[in-house]
Every structure is written in structure tokens, then in C-alpha cells.
Amino acid sequence: MKPEQLKVCEALIYRPDGTISHDKNDSNKYDGADLRKLIGCQFFTCIELEKYELWMNEEGIADGEAYNQVVTDLFKKELRGIDLHGNVMVVRKGSVE
Numbered sequence: 173m174k175p176e177q178l179k180v181c182e183a184l185i186y187r188p189d190g191t192i193s194h195d196k197n198d199s200n201k202y203d204g205a206d207l208r209k210l211i212g213c214q215f216f217t218c219i220e221l222e223k224y225e226l227w228m229n230e231e232g233i234a235d236g237e238a239y240n241q242v243v244t245d246l247f248k249k250e251l252r253g254i255d256l257h258g259n260v261m262v263v264r265k266g267s268v269e
Contacts, residue, residue, distance in 0.1 A: 173192075173194055175223075175224055175246070175262050178224075178262070178263065178264050179264070180264050180266060180267050181196065181197040181198075181199075181200055181201060181202070181263075181267050182194065182195065182196050182197070182263070182264075182267070183195045183196075183197070183202065183210065183261050183262065183263045183267070184261070184262045185210055185211070185259055185260070185261050185262075186240055186242050186243035186246075186259070186260045186261075186262065187240070187259050188237065188238035188239060188240045188241075188257070188258060188259070189238075190241075190242055192242070195210055197267075201267060201268060201269040202263065202267055202268045202269070203268070203269055204216075207227055207261065207268070210259075210261050211227060211228060211229060211258070211259045211260075211261050212229070212258075212259055213228075213229035213230070213231070213232075213235075213258070213259075215229070215230040215231060216228060216229060216230055217229075217230040218268070219251070219254070220265070221247060221250045221251075222250065223264065223265060224247075224262055224263065224264060224265065225262075225263050225264075225265055225267070225268060226243070226247065226256070226260050226261070226262055227260070227261040227262075227263070227268065228256060228257070228258055228259065228260045228261070229257075229258045229259070232256075232257040232258035233257050235258070237257040237258030237259075238257060238258065239255060239256075239257055240256045240257055240258060240259075240260055243256050243260045243262065244256045
């Protein structure tokens with residue numbers, strides 16, 4: 173599945189090892205507990221792009237999380253030089269409350 177195929181309340185989780193998993197939230201929106209579970213962190217942050225939100229560990233680099241080449245390359249035009257680390261959850265805008 174590619175990001176453009178996502179519906180609201182669906183997510184793709186990109187891991188640094190190149191694996192990608194899909195999640196569908198039946199409760200209509202993702203919340204903090206969902207993010208902690210899916211990303212695997214305590215504190216998270218978001219980078220808002222034109223159509224998507226990229227959610228990740230706020231302290232990923234400090235925690236020594238690996239560079240996530242797949243998702244960085246996928247959104248490199250909009251990220252403008254930002255390197256992403258650790259698990260990154262991609263959702264359509266408006267999927268997280």
C-alpha cells in the first residue's frame with residue numbers, strides 16, 4: 173500500500189529496517205495512546221505535509237533510533253533536507269485528534 177491509497181483513520185508505519193505495516197483505526201481517529209503503541213515511544217511529534225502528517229518519536233535521534241531511509245526518500249521533496257529516524261507513522265491529515 174502507498175500513502176496515496178490511505179483513507180482517513182488508516183496509517184502506514186515505516187520502520188528503519190524497510191518494513192511497512194498497515195493499521196486501520198475503527199474508532200474514527202487516532203489518539204495519543206494509539207500513537208505510543210504504533211510508533212513505540214513515549215513522546216511524539218508531527219511534521220505536517222501538504223496531504224499527510226508524519227508522526228514519530230520526538231526524541232528519536234537522541235534515543236539512538238536508526239535513520240529511516242524509506243520514508244525520508246518517499247517524502248524528500250516536502251521534507252527539504254530533514255532526515256527521519258525510527259518508526260514513522262504516515263496518516264492523511266485529520267486522522268489524529
